[in-house]
Amino acid sequence: MGRTATPWGALPANSVWTSEQAMNDAFILQFNNTGNFGGGRMPAPTMRIDPAMRVLLTDQVQIDGPAKTYSAVYRIYSLELIGIAMHNPPVAFVVVRHKDKAASLNNRILTDFEVSALKELLAGKQVVDQQEKTDRIVVGAVRAEQSCIQCHDGAKVGDLLGAFSYHLSLVDKAASTTPSNNLSVSTLRLGEPPP
Numbered sequence: 001m002g003r004t005a006t007p008w009g010a011l012p013a014n015s016v017w018t019s020e021q022a023m024n025d026a027f028i029l030q031f032n033n034t035g036n037f038g039g040g041r042m043p044a045p046t047m048r049i050d051p052a053m054r055v056l057l058t059d060q061v062q063i064d065g066p067a068k069t070y071s072a073v074y075r076i077y078s079l080e081l082i083g084i085a086m087h088n089p090p091v092a093f094v095v096v097r098h099k100d101k102a103a104s105l106n107n108r109i110l111t112d113f114e115v116s117a118l119k120e121l122l123a124g125k126q127v128v129d130q131q132e133k134t135d136r137i138v139v140g141a142v143r144a145e146q147s148c149i150q151c152h153d154g155a156k157v158g159d160l161l162g163a164f165s166y167h168l169s170l171v172d173k174a175a176s177t178t179p180s181n182n183l184s185v186s187t188l189r190l191g192e193p194p195p
Contacts, residue, residue, distance in 0.1 A: 049076045
């Protein structure tokens with residue numbers, strides 16, 4: 001739902017999440033508390049990403065021998081809204097920031113991965129990801145909440161209205177039983193700076 005400007009602030013620059021879902025949930029909360037409509041919310045200061053924001057992901061992998069835990073720390077390189085509720089075919093909204101001017105909003109066609117991810121989100125998944133060398137692409141569902149139904153005629157709570165497309169860039173990766181870069185899950189709390 002489009003809202004008037006609120007005192008809602010941007011996420012802390014030093015935000016750290018321990019899952020893709022937690023990151024997506026945080027940005028959905030920001031999106032839902034930002035004025036304007038749909039893609040028009042993306043240039044708002046509350047939706048800005050900061051180079052210090054981190055996502056810590058831990059995977060267990062077994063290749064010829066005992067399983068190893070790999071911890072990877074990513075920074076959020078970009079965040080784009082994929083519009084599907086009002087766009088056929090869907091489009092991604094790209095915020096272009098100009099040095100001394102207001103941000104503008106352009107759109108682009110979806111990548112093959114984003115098209116595939118949308119199908120999985122429509123089938124009920126919340127987050128879909130793909131590793132690309134040292135980068136990770138994450139597409140997270142933006143589902144209708146009660147406040148969305150006022151503007152999205154015919155939508156029901158839980159319907160997929162759009163998605164966020166995140167481009168994560170690898171900062172650090174280590175094979176161990178503890179998270180890399182001396183980051184521990186116990187120290188990773190929203191708003192705390194990475195050591």
